[in-house]
Amino acid sequence: MEYKFSDRCKNLEGNAIREIFKLISRPDIISFAGGMPASLALPKDDVLKIIDDLLTSDRAIALLQYGATEGYAPYLEAGREYVKRVGINTSDSSEILAISGGQQGIDLTFKAFINKGDVVLVEAPTYVAVPHIAKTYEAKLVGVASYEDGINLRDLENKIITENPKLLYLVPTFSNPTGKTLPVEKRKEIARITAKHNVILLEDNPYGELRYDGQTIPAIKSYDEAGNVVYLTSFSKTISPGMRVGLAVASAPVIRKLTIGKQATDVHTVTLSQAVATEFLKRGILDESLKRNIPVYKEKRDAMLKAMDKYFPKSAKWTHPSGGLFIWVTFPSNVDVSTDIFREAIARKVAYVSGDSSFVDGSGKNCLRLNFSNATVDDINKGIKILGELLKERVEGKC
Numbered sequence: 001m002e003y004k005f006s007d008r009c010k011n012l013e014g015n016a017i018r019e020i021f022k023l024i025s026r027p028d029i030i031s032f033a034g035g036m037p038a039s040l041a042l043p044k045d046d047v048l049k050i051i052d053d054l055l056t057s058d059r060a061i062a063l064l065q066y067g068a069t070e071g072y073a074p075y076l077e078a079g080r081e082y083v084k085r086v087g088i089n090t091s092d093s094s095e096i097l098a099i100s101g102g103q104q105g106i107d108l109t110f111k112a113f114i115n116k117g118d119v120v121l122v123e124a125p126t127y128v129a130v131p132h133i134a135k136t137y138e139a140k141l142v143g144v145a146s147y148e149d150g151i152n153l154r155d156l157e158n159k160i161i162t163e164n165p166k167l168l169y170l171v172p173t174f175s176n177p178t179g180k181t182l183p184v185e186k187r188k189e190i191a192r193i194t195a196k197h198n199v200i201l202l203e204d205n206p207y208g209e210l211r212y213d214g215q216t217i218p219a220i221k222s223y224d225e226a227g228n229v230v231y232l233t234s235f236s237k238t239i240s241p242g243m244r245v246g247l248a249v250a251s252a253p254v255i256r257k258l259t260i261g262k263q264a265t266d267v268h269t270v271t272l273s274q275a276v277a278t279e280f281l282k283r284g285i286l287d288e289s290l291k292r293n294i295p296v297y298k299e300k301r302d303a304m305l306k307a308m309d310k311y312f313p314k315s316a317k318w319t320h321p322s323g324g325l326f327i328w329v330t331f332p333s334n335v336d337v338s339t340d341i342f343r344e345a346i347a348r349k350v351a352y353v354s355g356d357s358s359f360v361d362g363s364g365k366n367c368l369r370l371n372f373s374n375a376t377v378d379d380i381n382k383g384i385k386i387l388g389e390l391l392k393e394r395v396e397g398k399c
């Protein structure tokens with residue numbers, strides 16, 4: 001059969017990280033490649049108890065029936081309360097939508113705003129799924145330079161003027177892939193600049209609750225006076241990615257367009273997942289489980305940073321994230337960690353994600369992303385030693 005795939009789809013390749021997952025799901029490999037919560041952090045007993053309560057209550061039938069695309073009303077109410085943690089106040093439930101994970105929120109926002117050829121700005125590097133989604137909607141992605149404290153505002157404004165983008169996509173808190181966090185002043189500036197130039201800001205915040213040092217920072221959405229910010233959050237990293245549940249917050253006309261787009265995609269987010277997340281919020285179980293898990297993740301982050309100090313080549317530089325799940329490593333520009341070194345790391349049974357999958361222009365072969373949430377502290381020490389020794393062998397002679 002000769003399949004006549006659509007122009008939109010025929011050149012799509014799998015998301016690089018999803019492809020790597022196939023390689024690294026082997027139990028003999030120490031994986032720093034994923035972005036998953038630790039298996040032990042998944043709240044199996046809490047979910048079981050809540051589902052038992054829900055399905056033995058008089059709400060059971062409603063939870064198993066079709067629901068509204070906008071979302072399960074108690075979830076939207078709990079969600080409006082939840083986003084106040086990052087300074088977001090909604091006037092009513094017309095400004096919030098239940099989504100099936102943050103990924104769907106990105107897809108629906110592109111679906112609502114992007115025509116073929118429209119420019120979308122992203123921080124370079126960006127979340128690896130965005131190039132994939134952009135290709136689906138035939139957007140032109142343009143990277144904006146990134147500094148130690150996140151996106152460079154001068155480059156952003158220049159690119160807004162020269163490229164006339166429709167949308168800017170950012171992960172301002174504990175970014176994937178870099179772990180960087182934008183300071184408050186830059187957040188206010190980004191709200192101002194994007195509003196001034198009529199650019200939609202897609203603010204993606206799946207990691208904000210996983211903070212190991214310092215205080216919560218308000219979302220850029222909290223400074224949105226023009227109504228140009230679409231805010232996404234997700235319970236994938238804090239409750240369970242398998243439940244596929246998150247929230248989008250935006251002005252009522254934007255939420256309406258996302259809702260219409262979602263009707264065609266999945267009708268509505270699984271009501272049982274929305275109800276479980278509601279109980280996590282209402283009963284305080286989310287906060288209890290964060291209290292349990294944050295020290296565990298912090299210990300892993302610290303162990304990885306300490307082992308990197310000890311074993312990594314001196315020519316490498318890396319981020320020191322205050323939260324989230326990732327450390328981003330940059331080598332001198334003549335080093336390539338994307339092919340031979342990557343294959344050799346897999347042969348020595350350690351996996352990471354090479355940086356080029358996060359850049360839109362093919363650069364980043366001298367960078368890599370390390371995840372610290374899913375390996376044990378012992379495996380972190382062992383894996384970083386193996387990786388550090390390999391990198392020293394291959395990299396030191398080149399610098």
Ligand SMILES: Cc1ncc(COP(=O)(O)O)c(C=O)c1O
Nearest residue numbers: 035101102103127171176234236
């Ligand atoms: C920045 C970012 N956005 C969105 C997602 C998708 O997450 P979800 O499981 O909520 O769809 C991820 C997942 O790793 C992510 O890192």
